[in-house]
Amino acid sequence: MESKLNRSVSSTIGWITTTRIEALSDGVFAIAMTLMIFNIKVPQIPSERVAAELTRRLLDLWPHFLVYLISFAMAGVYWVGHHNQYHHIRRTNRVLLWINIALLLCVTLIPFSTALLGSYPTHQGAVVLYATNLILVGLVLFIHWHYATSQHALVDPDLDPELIRLASRRILMGPALLALAIVFSFVSTQGSLVLCGVVPVLYILPGRIDRYWKPTSSE
Amino acid sequence: MESKLNRSVSSTIGWITTTRIEALSDGVFAIAMTLMIFNIKVPQIPSERVAAELTRRLLDLWPHFLVYLISFAMAGVYWVGHHNQYHHIRRTNRVLLWINIALLLCVTLIPFSTALLGSYPTHQGAVVLYATNLILVGLVLFIHWHYATSQHALVDPDLDPELIRLASRRILMGPALLALAIVFSFVSTQGSLVLCGVVPVLYILPGRIDRYWKPTSSE
Amino acid sequence: MESKLNRSVSSTIGWITTTRIEALSDGVFAIAMTLMIFNIKVPQIPSERVAAELTRRLLDLWPHFLVYLISFAMAGVYWVGHHNQYHHIRRTNRVLLWINIALLLCVTLIPFSTALLGSYPTHQGAVVLYATNLILVGLVLFIHWHYATSQHALVDPDLDPELIRLASRRILMGPALLALAIVFSFVSTQGSLVLCGVVPVLYILPGRIDRYWKPTSSE
Amino acid sequence: MESKLNRSVSSTIGWITTTRIEALSDGVFAIAMTLMIFNIKVPQIPSERVAAELTRRLLDLWPHFLVYLISFAMAGVYWVGHHNQYHHIRRTNRVLLWINIALLLCVTLIPFSTALLGSYPTHQGAVVLYATNLILVGLVLFIHWHYATSQHALVDPDLDPELIRLASRRILMGPALLALAIVFSFVSTQGSLVLCGVVPVLYILPGRIDRYWKPTSSE
Numbered sequence: 001m002e003s004k005l006n007r008s009v010s011s012t013i014g015w016i017t018t019t020r021i022e023a024l025s026d027g028v029f030a031i032a033m034t035l036m037i038f039n040i041k042v043p044q045i046p047s048e049r050v051a052a053e054l055t056r057r058l059l060d061l062w063p064h065f066l067v068y069l070i071s072f073a074m075a076g077v078y079w080v081g082h083h084n085q086y087h088h089i090r091r092t093n094r095v096l097l098w099i100n101i102a103l104l105l106c107v108t109l110i111p112f113s114t115a116l117l118g119s120y121p122t123h124q125g126a127v128v129l130y131a132t133n134l135i136l137v138g139l140v141l142f143i144h145w146h147y148a149t150s151q152h153a154l155v156d157p158d159l160d161p162e163l164i165r166l167a168s169r170r171i172l173m174g175p176a177l178l179a180l181a182i183v184f185s186f187v188s189t190q191g192s193l194v195l196c197g198v199v200p201v202l203y204i205l206p207g208r209i210d211r212y213w214k215p216t217s218s219e
Numbered sequence: 220m221e222s223k224l225n226r227s228v229s230s231t232i233g234w235i236t237t238t239r240i241e242a243l244s245d246g247v248f249a250i251a252m253t254l255m256i257f258n259i260k261v262p263q264i265p266s267e268r269v270a271a272e273l274t275r276r277l278l279d280l281w282p283h284f285l286v287y288l289i290s291f292a293m294a295g296v297y298w299v300g301h302h303n304q305y306h307h308i309r310r311t312n313r314v315l316l317w318i319n320i321a322l323l324l325c326v327t328l329i330p331f332s333t334a335l336l337g338s339y340p341t342h343q344g345a346v347v348l349y350a351t352n353l354i355l356v357g358l359v360l361f362i363h364w365h366y367a368t369s370q371h372a373l374v375d376p377d378l379d380p381e382l383i384r385l386a387s388r389r390i391l392m393g394p395a396l397l398a399l400a401i402v403f404s405f406v407s408t409q410g411s412l413v414l415c416g417v418v419p420v421l422y423i424l425p426g427r428i429d430r431y432w433k434p435t436s437s438e
Numbered sequence: 439m440e441s442k443l444n445r446s447v448s449s450t451i452g453w454i455t456t457t458r459i460e461a462l463s464d465g466v467f468a469i470a471m472t473l474m475i476f477n478i479k480v481p482q483i484p485s486e487r488v489a490a491e492l493t494r495r496l497l498d499l500w501p502h503f504l505v506y507l508i509s510f511a512m513a514g515v516y517w518v519g520h521h522n523q524y525h526h527i528r529r530t531n532r533v534l535l536w537i538n539i540a541l542l543l544c545v546t547l548i549p550f551s552t553a554l555l556g557s558y559p560t561h562q563g564a565v566v567l568y569a570t571n572l573i574l575v576g577l578v579l580f581i582h583w584h585y586a587t588s589q590h591a592l593v594d595p596d597l598d599p600e601l602i603r604l605a606s607r608r609i610l611m612g613p614a615l616l617a618l619a620i621v622f623s624f625v626s627t628q629g630s631l632v633l634c635g636v637v638p639v640l641y642i643l644p645g646r647i648d649r650y651w652k653p654t655s656s657e
Numbered sequence: 658m659e660s661k662l663n664r665s666v667s668s669t670i671g672w673i674t675t676t677r678i679e680a681l682s683d684g685v686f687a688i689a690m691t692l693m694i695f696n697i698k699v700p701q702i703p704s705e706r707v708a709a710e711l712t713r714r715l716l717d718l719w720p721h722f723l724v725y726l727i728s729f730a731m732a733g734v735y736w737v738g739h740h741n742q743y744h745h746i747r748r749t750n751r752v753l754l755w756i757n758i759a760l761l762l763c764v765t766l767i768p769f770s771t772a773l774l775g776s777y778p779t780h781q782g783a784v785v786l787y788a789t790n791l792i793l794v795g796l797v798l799f800i801h802w803h804y805a806t807s808q809h810a811l812v813d814p815d816l817d818p819e820l821i822r823l824a825s826r827r828i829l830m831g832p833a834l835l836a837l838a839i840v841f842s843f844v845s846t847q848g849s850l851v852l853c854g855v856v857p858v859l860y861i862l863p864g865r866i867d868r869y870w871k872p873t874s875s876e
Contacts, residue, residue, distance in 0.1 A: 020683060020740050026239060027687025030246025034327045035695065038254065042334045055344055058335075072327070076320040080313075083239050094737075098861050101733040108691045108729070115699045116715075125712055204317050245458060249465025253546045257473065261553045274563055277554075291546070295539040299532075302458050423536050464677060468684025472765045476692065480772045488780055496773075496782075510765070514758040518751075521677050642755050 016092050021100050028104045029079045032111055033072055039115040040064045064118035066197075067130075071114040073200035074174075075107065078137050080203070081171060085141075088155045088163075089148045096154060099144045106137040127185045127192050131178045134196070138175035145171060166209045174199050235311050240319050247323045248298045251330055252291055258334040259283045283337035285416075286349075290333040292419035293393075294326065297356050299422070300390060304360075307374045307382075308367045315373060318363045325356040346404045346411050350397045353415070357394040364390060385428045393418050454530050459538050466542045467517045470549055471510055477553040478502045502556035504635075505568075509552040511638035512612075513545065516575050518641075519609060523579075526593045526601075527586045534592060537582045544575040565623045565630050569616045572634070576613035583609060604647045612637050673749050678757050685761045686736045689768055690729055696772040697721045721775035723854075724787075728771040730857035731831075732764065735794050737860075738828060742798075745812045745820075746805050753811060756801045763794040784842045784849050788835045791853070795832035802828060823866045831856050 043057035082103070089096075113133040120126040148154040149164045177199050185192035262276035301322075308315075332352040339345040367373040368383045396418050404411035481495035520541070527534075551571040558564040586592040587602045615637050623630035700714035739760075746753075770790040777783040805811040806821045834856050842849035 016741070016744055020679060020743075022239060023242065023680065023683040024687050024736065026242040027246055027684055028691050030243050031250055031688055031691040033323065034247050034250040034254070035691070037327050037331050038257075038695075039699075040331060042258075042331065042338050044338070050339055050342055054339060054342060058344075058348075069324075072324050073320075076317070079243065080316055080320075083316075084235070086239075087235055094861075094863060094867055097737055097740075098733070101730075101737075104690065105726075105729050108694045112694050112697060112699065119699050119701070120707055120711060123707055123711060125715075129715075204313075206313060210313055241458060242461065245461040246465055249462050250469055252542065253466050253469040253473070256546050256550050257476075259550060261477075261550065261557050263557070269558055269561055273558060273561060277563075277567075288543075291543050292539075295536070298462065299535055299539075302535075303454070305458075306454055423532075425532060429532055460677060461680065464680040465684055468681050469688055471761065472685050472688040472692070475765045475769050476695075478769060480696075480769065480776050482776070488777055492777060492780060493782055496786075507762075510762050511758075514755070517681065518754055518758075521754075522673070524677075525673055642751075644751060648751055 018086055018089055018092050021092055021097060022086055025082060025100065025104060026079075028107055029075060029082075032107050033075045033079075036068055036071055036111045036114050039111060039118070040068065063121040066193075067114050067118040067121065070193075070197050070200065071110055073204075074134055074137075075110060077174065077200050077203040078107070078141060081141055082144075084167070084209075085145050085148065088159055090156055091154055093154065096144070096148060099140065099147055103137065103140040103144060106133065106140055109133050110137070121193070122189055124185050124189050127189050127196075128182050131182045131185070131192070131196060134199075135175040135178045135182075138171060138178070142168065142171045142175070160212070163209070163212050166212075170203075170207060170209055174203065177202075237305055237308055237311050240311055240316060241305055244301060244319065244323060245298075247326055248294060248301075251326050252294045252298075255287055255290060255330045255333050258330060258337070259287065282340040285412075286333050286337040286340065289412075289416050289419065290329055292423075293353055293356075294329060296393065296419050296422040297326070297360060300360055301363075303386070304364050304367065307378055309375060310373055312373065315363070315367060318359065318366055322356065322359040322363060325352065325359055328352050329356070340412070341408055343404050343408050346408050346415075347401050350401045350404070350411070350415060353418075354394040354397045354401075357390060357397070361387065361390045361394070379431070382428070382431050385431075389426060389428055393422065396421075456524055456527055456530050459530055459535060460524055463520060463538065463542060464517075466545055467513060467520075470545050471513045474506055474509060474549045474552050477549060477556070478506065501559040504631075505552050505556045505559065508631075508635050508638065509548055511642075512572055512575075513548060515612065515638050515641040516545070516579055519579055520582075522605070522647075523583050523586065526597055528594060529592050531592065534582070534586060537578065537585055541575065541578040541582060544571065544578055547571050548575070559631065560627055562623050562627050565627050565634075566620050569620045569623070569630070569634060572637075573613040573616045573620075576609060576616070580606065580609045580613075598650070601647070601650050604650075608641075608645060608647055612641065615640075675743055675746055675749050678749055678754060679743055682739060682757065682761060683736075685764055686732060686739075689764050690732045693725055693728060693768045693771050696768060696775070697725065720778040723850075724771050724775040724778065727850075727854050727857065728767055730861070731791055731794075732767060734831065734857050734860040735764070735798055738798055739801075741824070742802050742805065745816055747813060748811055750811065753801070753805060756797065756804060760794065760797040760801060763790065763797055766790050767794070778850070779846055781842050781846050784846050784853075785839050788839045788842070788849070788853060791856075792832045792835045792839075795828060795835070799825065799828045799832070817869070820866070820869050823869075827860075827864060827866055831860065834859075 040061060043054065043061075045053050045057065110133060113130045117126045117130040145164075145167060149159070152159060177195065181192045181195040181199075184195060259280060262273065262280075264272050264276065329352060332349045336345045336349040364383075364386060368378070371378060396414065400411045400414040400418075403414060478499060481492065481499075483491050483495065548571060551568045555564045555568040583602075583605060587597070590597060615633065619630045619633040619637075622633060697718060700711065700718075702710050702714065767790060770787040774783045774787040802821075802824060806816070809816060834852065838849045838852040838856075841852060
């Protein structure tokens with residue numbers, strides 16, 4: 001265990017560390033996830049009609065809350081993925097920083113897509129834009145992992161290649177299903193939305209990659 | 220003291236650490252707590268009527284500020300609870316991450332419930348939704364603690380079972396009282412709100428759990 | 439130097455550390471400071487009148503920008519004070535956490551007071567509310583420092599009592615001057631605002647406390 | 658490597674560390690970058706005209722998204738610069754803290770300039786204000802670096818003077834080009850905007866400074 005720790009430390013000293021890019025990313029994710037709720041406005045009703053109308057007006061907001069739930073879960077999925085990548089990434093460089101900033105750019109667009117789809121949940125164009133945004137985040141996250149791990153450039157030299165492959169495949173599952181949701185939206189926008197909602201569930205379920213979350217018994 | 224530190228370190232190495240879930244959580248709590256104030260709008264009054272109307276219009280905002288105060292305090296209560304839990308939690312896994320993300324989802328809904336109750340403080344439905352939101356946060360926080368500590372899965376093996384029990388009971392006190400507030404809202408919405416305001420006060424007062432905040436004398 | 443470090447470490451182990459309250463506070467300060475700008479709205483002008491009106495409409499916003507500048511600087515002053523306090527505070531407890539949360543509550547009110555004063559810069563009531571808000575932050579910050587240092591409860595046992603006194607006096611300078619600004623607002627709201635603007639300048643200038651920012655030569 | 662680490666540690670102990678100013682800065686950058694998107698509003702269209710109008714109304718938003726892209730990239734450029742500076746800065750003092758807070762003030766103005774230019778992309782005054790804001794951020798970042806490194810005041814004593822020079826020149830490239838964009842705006846606002854968009858690209862491309870991102874072979 002000692003030597004493993006030493007190796008990790010020695011692969012960090014002198015390099016630009018990952019602390020601050022993780023802090024910036026955590027900030028952007030936290031803000032995007034929290035602020036989406038501010039796009040859902042409390043209905044303003046004159047006091048004499050509150051008793052009659054408030055409940056119905058709140059129920060009318062359900063598409064907003066539904067899309068909010070999916071967006072929050074997908075942001076969570078991508079945050080967990082980002083977190084896991086930096087569990088293995090030891091140092092950073094200019095290219096990785098900018099791939100990460102591109103990732104954050106795509107994440108900040110999610111509140112816009114979410115508000116759009118919440119306002120027009122039956123409009124196919126809104127569904128397509130929404131799914132495209134989520135696909136973009138996933139693809140940039142894939143590029144991020146691919147760049148960091150190819151020839152073990154920014155990870156520990158002994159990182160298991162099997163883990164690298166498993167993680168890559170896992171990241172691409174989301175964009176693939178969301179692309180399917182776009183195709184499906186030409187048939188049924190409702191069915192397409194259901195498919196979007198299934199994606200985070202698949203990521204939340206345990207996967208084969210989970211055994212890499214704990215120390216191997218040999219250590 | 221040395222050996223205690225070593226045990227803590229050895230129960231962390233190789234596992235996914237809790238640093239980033241704490242950072243994301245701190246971000247979401249900080250944003251939700253700070254942004255609620257942006258739902259309270261400065262009254263816009265034509266300049267010739269400012270002198271006559273501004274004071275009264277500001278005083279009209281009092282329900283917003285009162286609900287803001289309760290929400291801020293409850294968010295503080297839950298943040299302190301979250302903070303204390305991670306004082307003992309040593310490592311994380313997929314399930315705990317997702318329980319935490321569910322917790323954050325419930326936290327981000329607080330600004331909406333707060334704006335709703337601030338707009339309609341005498342409407343029973345608004346009181347019920349508000350209390351339900353706060354109950355949800357508390358229940359997920361309880362599940363979070365229960366999952367992390369059952370069979371000492373993610374905490375130190377020698378964590379005092381008495382502390383685990385005390386903390387569980389303490390977390391559930393809030394949801395229990397808030398459920399009472401919901402029942403009471405059928406009689407009086409004002410009384411129900413008073414009860415909601417008492418809950419954070421009970422948490423702020425010192426409790427039996429506080430002796431676990433400092434090192435035991437035997438160390 | 440070694441032994442100083444050891445003493446610091448031993449006064450931390452087993453206690454609740456200050457990392458997360460600092461993180462939550464940094465988050466709240468950062469959000470309050472950044473979001474005030476979102477209360478200043480870009481003027482919406484029909485395209486045929488943009489050339490004629492935009493410059494004048496932007497210049498009309500100057501009270502908002504002026505108050506923004508003062509608020510940002512005062513938030514900076516209080517953040518620097520908070521930062522300096524935690525440079526010396528080694529551990530935390532329930533009471534300190536809640537004093538800190540009360541501090542953050544007062545900080546989150548600054549954007550509201552700022553928007554109010556930006557909208558009604560010549561209205562005495564707005565000036566009084568604004569200064570009162572800033573006074574509150576300062577007083578809670580003083581209570582925070584007083585609680586942490588009395589009988590060296592939460593700081594290193596050998597922290598210089600002279601530093602404790604100097605810092606206390608320095609914190610109270612702001613609230614004292616702002617109280618003067620409130621009194622002065624009965625004579626002239628403009629003069630009162632000038633006084634508010636002088637306060638952060640006094641804090642930014644170097645002070646006697648600065649020699650505690652570097653290691654003493656004896657170490 | 659050992660001794661290098663020791664030197665770094667010994668130049669930190671007893672001084673005010675940079676952790677929290679980095680945390681506050683990361684927070685402000687993250688919020689400014691994420692919140693700009695909330696200035697782009699989803700078009701509100703009556704349901705019977707959605708099919709006919711939504712696509713066109715979304716396309717009408719393109720200037721907003723274009724300016725958003727430039728602002729996000731420039732914020733990223735300045736954040737990377739800030740990050741790199743603190744890779745070398747070992748300790749802080751009152752002056753550096755306040756230069757940093759002035760930097761953050763300029764950063765928080767970016768969302769306002771962005772919304773202004775997004776609303777009036779062909780108005781020369783909006784272009785000038787926008788470029789001026791970005792220039793200000795760059796100049797304060799230069800002052801920040803200059804202050805920290807002159808006589809190696811707040812950096813390691815053996816920091817390569819060549820790196821200090823290279824970094825200074827690199828920081829000033831942006832403000833110089835943006836000043837050119839202001840001059841050019843008197844001829845063509847469109848050409849001026851193109852120039853603004855080129856600046857972040859130049860920073861993203863690899864530069865001579867990149868060899869300082871990794872440990873020198875002699876270590």
